[in-house]
Amino acid sequence: MSEQQHRNKSGFETRAIHAGYEPDPATGAVIAPIYATSTYKQDGVGGLRGGYEYSRSGNPTRTALEGALAALEEGEQAFAFASGLAGEHTVVRALCRPGDHVVIPDDAYGGTHRLFDKVEQAWGLTHSTAAVSDVDAVRVAIRPGETKLVWVETPTNPLLNIGDIEALAAVAHDAGALLVVDNTFASPYLQQPLTLGADVVVHSTTKYVGGHSDVVGGAVVVRDLAVAEAVGYHQNAIGAVPGPFDAFLTHRGIKTLGVRMDRHCDNAERVVEFLAAHPAVEQVIYPGLQDHPGHAVASRQMKRYGGMVSFRVTGGEDHALAVCDRAEVFTLGESLGGVESLIEHPGRMTHASVAGTDLEVPADLIRLSVGIETADDLLADLDAALSGG
Numbered sequence: 001m002s003e004q005q006h007r008n009k010s011g012f013e014t015r016a017i018h019a020g021y022e023p024d025p026a027t028g029a030v031i032a033p034i035y036a037t038s039t040y041k042q043d044g045v046g047g048l049r050g051g052y053e054y055s056r057s058g059n060p061t062r063t064a065l066e067g068a069l070a071a072l073e074e075g076e077q078a079f080a081f082a083s084g085l086a087g088e089h090t091v092v093r094a095l096c097r098p099g100d101h102v103v104i105p106d107d108a109y110g111g112t113h114r115l116f117d118k119v120e121q122a123w124g125l126t127h128s129t130a131a132v133s134d135v136d137a138v139r140v141a142i143r144p145g146e147t148k149l150v151w152v153e154t155p156t157n158p159l160l161n162i163g164d165i166e167a168l169a170a171v172a173h174d175a176g177a178l179l180v181v182d183n184t185f186a187s188p189y190l191q192q193p194l195t196l197g198a199d200v201v202v203h204s205t206t207k208y209v210g211g212h213s214d215v216v217g218g219a220v221v222v223r224d225l226a227v228a229e230a231v232g233y234h235q236n237a238i239g240a241v242p243g244p245f246d247a248f249l250t251h252r253g254i255k256t257l258g259v260r261m262d263r264h265c266d267n268a269e270r271v272v273e274f275l276a277a278h279p280a281v282e283q284v285i286y287p288g289l290q291d292h293p294g295h296a297v298a299s300r301q302m303k304r305y306g307g308m309v310s311f312r313v314t315g316g317e318d319h320a321l322a323v324c325d326r327a328e329v330f331t332l333g334e335s336l337g338g339v340e341s342l343i344e345h346p347g348r349m350t351h352a353s354v355a356g357t358d359l360e361v362p363a364d365l366i367r368l369s370v371g372i373e374t375a376d377d378l379l380a381d382l383d384a385a386l387s388g389g
């Protein structure tokens, strides 16, 4: 049994707190220190201590974070990056070549869509889009022999569509492709794609994993050693790694991921219940609702349904914008997954770049990242914002 498999036998919260780091033998420091160093003294040429040579290639603070990430996703190895997109780009360069093809979600996070559409396409990688909730559509989009990656998000942003990870892995593998799951919205506490057949997990750790809106970061976790070798080589070759302070902040956030996620889910459930009964709300979109088309799949593959809630208001775009402006405890802002509640208007903010395309989102849609404040305060804030108070 590998060290990783052994570690994976502990409970999630135990792994979140202990995996990746043993108290420093020299000082007993319980928390991995911030190793603010770019280089390391060698004991004779090539005599590396612990394999550390130069901090782009490896840094002990980052090693601790990567150990924790691998343990949380039940992967063989994890790699930390300066941002989610840096990790995504590295995965593409590690696993694809010019002339290859990938399938991406038809409602992919805008930055992911831009990466494939503008950056990887210029390098010679083609892509097709498909709805992640429609396994047949994904199968049709795959070009056997050409498609190297099937890339999905679940839940998606902002409409919270759900992809069936097991079924999508089977479809990808049948065609000789790998399944990559962007697990940013669920976090490893709610969903572990590698245990459901995915080959690679990517995260914007900027969101729930870091959890405090104080650091931008990314992660890639893999379950196969050959894939790990390719990603590790490209992590060093491309060099988009986090500095030790960023790695420290993300690792610090991880320790409370389980308790934070449960509170995010508790509060989101209260918000959903409140919005569903509100006369100024047309529709609530949340995978935990029975009428959500992905409810059955989400119930199978997620522990709970997460902290992201989208809803449509009566009165169209003007009312949606006014609600966003009036909210006070919910801070008007982009991003998600932090302890503080955020509200945004996807049509004008996160998804403004897809206006006029197939990816355009409804103008009366509001997205909430429900934080871990006192739930009653969140409901009162939404009530006042919806009622014009």
Ligand code: PLP
Binding pocket: 083, 084, 085, 086, 109, 111, 112, 153, 157, 182, 184, 185, 203, 204, 205, 206, 216, 217, 218, 335
């Ligand atoms: N994936 C998803 C689902 C995201 O929401 C984001 C950012 O919002 C990213 C990837 C990109 O991550 P980053 O902003 O850390 O580069």
